[in-house]
Amino acid sequence: MAVRYLNLHGLQARLILVFLALVLIPLAGIGLYDHFFTNNALVPQVVQRLVREVHLQAKHLVSVLEHTRGDAFLVSNLRSMRMLRSLNSDSSPDMVRVWRQEAAQDLLVFSATRPGYYQLQYIDASGSELARVDFVNGTSRIAADSELRQRQDAGYFQETMALAAGDVYVSSLEIEQQPRGAQTELVPVIRYALKLDNDDGLVVISLHAAYLLGDLVSYAAQRDNWAVFDQNGYFLLYAGRYLNPEVAAPRQQLQTLYPQAEPLLKGGVGTHETDSNVLVFNTIYPTATQPDRFWVIYFDIPKDVLLADITNFHYTVAIFLLGTFITAVALAMLASERIVTPILDLKRRVEQFGRNGVVPALPLPHRRDEIGALNIAFHHMALELDRKRQKQRRLIEQLITAQEEERKLVAFDLHDGLIQQMVGARFHLTNYRQQCGLEECKNGESLQRGCDALTEAIAEGRRIIEGLRPAVLDDLGLAAALEEITYSASQAAGWKVDCTIDNLSVEPDKTMSVTLFRIAQEALNNIRKHAQAEAVSVHLSNGDGLQLTIRDNGCGFNPALLAERSRGMGITTMRERAHLVDGRCIITSAPGMGTTVEVWVPNRWEERQP
DSSP states (O other): OHHHHHOTTSHHHHHHHHHHHHHHHHHHHHHHHHHHHIIIIIHHHHHHHHHHHHHHHHHHHHHHHHHHHHHHHHHHTSHHHHHHHHOOTTSOHHHHHHHHHHHHHHHHHHHHTOTTEEEEEEEOTTSBEEEEEEEETTEEEEOOGGGOOBOTTOHHHHHHHTSOTTOEEEOOOEEEEEEETTEEEEEEEEEEEEEOGGGOOEEEEEEEHHHHHHHHHHHOOSSOEEEEEETTSBEEEBTTBSSOSSSOOOOOBHHHHOGGGGGGGGOOSEEEEOSSEEEEEEEEOSOTTOTTOOEEEEEEEEHHHHTHHHHHHHHHHHHHHHHHHHHHHHHHHHHTHHHHHHHHHHHHHHHHHHHHOOOOOOOSSOOOSHHHHHHHHHHHHHHHHHHHHHHHHHHHHHHHHHHHHHHHHHHHHIIIIIIHHHHHHHHHHHHHHHHHHHHHOTTHHHHHHHHHHHHHHHHHHHHHHHHHSOHHHHHTOHHHHHHHHHHHHHHHHTOEEEEEEOOOSSOBOHHHHHHHHHHHHHHHHHIIIIIOOSEEEEEEEESSEEEEEEEEOSOOOOHHHHHHTTOOHHHHHHHHHHHHTTOEEEEEEOTTSOEEEEEEEEOOBOOOOO
């Protein structure tokens, strides 16, 4: 073989050289092109596309915040708000109440057109809510006086009051508790607060987090991730959620997720790579007057997802190489058809004969060369092997028949000889005990125990006779015999049994029936003696052969350890029985895992006798 490959003038060597040329030359050219095109075109374009997308999302957030700023100034200049702000401590309570109601009504009308606003508030300089509108369950409602709260301790109130008049404060993500029946719902919000002139307090617009950041949540995919964090690294949005609405868990920080992404805390615009991910980020400033307060919006995507298009390009290259490979193989096969095809055909026929034992016909037309002579020699050899196999099969069938006949004779001898003598002995002992009477017989108890022992021996002898040759196998067939032996064993051992036998329209021949019955008998005896099982299942299916499966939930054993100790004659017998009829017996077990016996034998049927 090696000489043919090394002979450059030979056909095999030439085919190999052509194949290598057809594969390696395109591979080298495509590899160089792939490297150049990927590094200089595809990767920069993909990253630039992500940069633009993150920039657009950042512009969207800025647009929403600017719109909210305009709404805050609009609310602060409502006539009712100006009148309410102009009132002082000398104003009558009725006038204050009237203008508070007017301001609340105006806020209600305003809120109805802004479903993204969770809450509108007017808070005076002392921190008292004078008017508030909540957007709850899709409806705006005015908060009752009893629901108005003091906000002087709220962080957003203190931060806003420290600003100059006309400046705004934008909070990070906060949790607003909203009563819902007997429970409290946690609503994530972002507060936008405007400080009013003359220390008249502030107007607060609480935005639903979903209103401001909902697009980023909807864009979240299984592996990539949109996120927003503040200048301290605390996340407003991460992994498609704001905060857990059921459990107010501590906020995650950027440093805990990406320790090497510290440069993102400085803001700016750009990309940052970790070992496995690419982070594209942009910075927005919620308030222009506070440059030290900013949000960073970033898109986190694994590199394998980012480079999916490039991977697809690699797949395209691979498909192209596969096509080249197939073409080269086709050319090689075409060039060597006269030599390779007949050899492969002979190999297929040999494998077919080895698999099913059917002698294949000689190929037509007959070749007159060495391959043709080899085909004829194989055909004669297969005929001879098939003749010997048929002879061996007949000998095995005769052997099994002889064994069964011998068992039957032994069973008859036991029944007509030993059992009858034991029955007679028990009869005489019983009569003797009855004639003597319990008072006159000094050893009455010993005599009774002897009678009981004879009764048990008679029952055991009859069980052995039934096992040697069960009449149900001859009378009713394999299915009934398997059911009978299974239920008999289960009653004796106290198992919970599951017996499922497929309908056999045609009875298997005697050899197959006896083989399966004896294997089942041995397996059930082993379970009864050794397995300590509580449940046993027996299943017989009829497909391309007869499949018998016996499974228990007992203590199991280690088959390898059993083989090392040269034990397990029953297991060896089951395997040998299956092998004699060209079948197989597979035993699977492990300590504590139960045991499964799977037996398969080929289909060989015989007509049932009426």
